[in-house]
Amino acid sequence: MRSARDIARGVAAREFSAESVTREALAVIDRENPRVNAFTQVFHDFALAQARRVDADLASGKPAGPLAGVPVALKDNICLSHGRTTCASRLLENYHSPFDATAARMVMGAGAVIVGKTNLDEYAMGSSTENSIFGPTRNPRDITRVPGGSSGGSAAAVAAGMVPVAIGSDTGGSIRQPAAFCGLVGVKPTYGRVSRFGLVAYASSLDQIGPLARDCADAALVLDVLCGKDEHDATSVDLPTPASHNTLDEPVSNLVLGVPTQAWSTANHAGVTASLKSAIDTYKQLGAKVVDIDLPLSDYAVAAYYIVAPAEASSNLARFDGVRYGRRAEGAKDLTDMLCKSRREGFGPEVRKRIMLGTHVLSSGYYDAYYTTALKVRRRVKDDFDAAFRAGCHAVLMPTTPGPAFAIGEKIGDALAMYMEDVYTVGINLAGLPALSIPAGSASVGGATLPVGVQIVGQPFEEGELMRIARMLERAGQSAGMA
């Protein structure tokens, strides 16, 4: 599969048609999807119709969009008026959205062709894409392993070469962790950068939409299209788009990177620590200054996140009552029974657990002890990052995950082990900062060589600079590979 930028350029120059690119992508999906289970739905006819429209518009002299003819996969918690928007939940199994999410509208408006919806953990709650009514997605790099989650389907679709780019959502790591597990670049923009209108809300104060791609240039291309103010999302900000695609190859001069003490956890896999070290060495060779920093509150980030996120989820998911949305249970004796039965049948065990946990931490008598305390931690997690930026760091460098992709089934029965997967990612959502994961090495586990990512955390709304910093590492890796 060609890169997104090659496709957009070739389609715009009319060297090949969007239709031919789409047919190629659909053929790869038909061949590979049974093996990896990345897609919940594939839109053969709809995709070809979109592609033909792109070709017809170009033929009639309309200007080409930045994603002209690029096949894109959309996470199945992002509303699209075509097909179903299931959130991988029994409750929404047959839900048809009456409208398109702004993110979907933006990529289609830029000429992209949405080829299907991708698998996820139910309502984006999970780190492995195992909590899905469609069954687990498999990591294309080793199909006995998880692709990460919750945007595991989006990551697997890109890693298997079915599409050059995909759209995911990230509430506590759901773009970055799958990117790390599948050897991709995954970007979570600053909170407010990308409209969440039409993203089925999990935890509204943390959710962001962003791209997954094979390299920085393709990620930047899609990121620029997604960014912007949207009158349908009051939290979206009115700032010029980061233009990260155009500035990508300009290295940041006098770059200062902070590496937190907490990055060197003894719980890290040796391959993770080695990859972080090698990224630090590369940046030093490029002339960057790498300084030690301290993010003391990050030790409490997982605890705070697993209070704030379920609290918001318990409120957001109250709308799924079997009346206004989705599946309604049969044979209920009265209204309360119908609500309870519909929700019990419709939600999987992880979602039920989080709704109960969230309701508990918001209930009178526990609100201050749990929820208010978590909000205080949240503020101080942000203060720690702010202090690093104020001390002169352009960005913070740390692992994306403590280890490489784990085996399917390995952690699903151990909630704490699963939640600890998020130790490096959730603090960034609590702080609202932009961050990405980029491939930085590998780890060997039982004879398999698996990708490892490093995470770069940027300053608010500095996605352009963040992408340039990431590109420096990527380019150094490419020239080392050529030597």
Ligand code: GLN
């Ligand atoms: N793994 C985290 C969770 O289960 C993050 C999920 C996400 O970012 N959507 O909540």
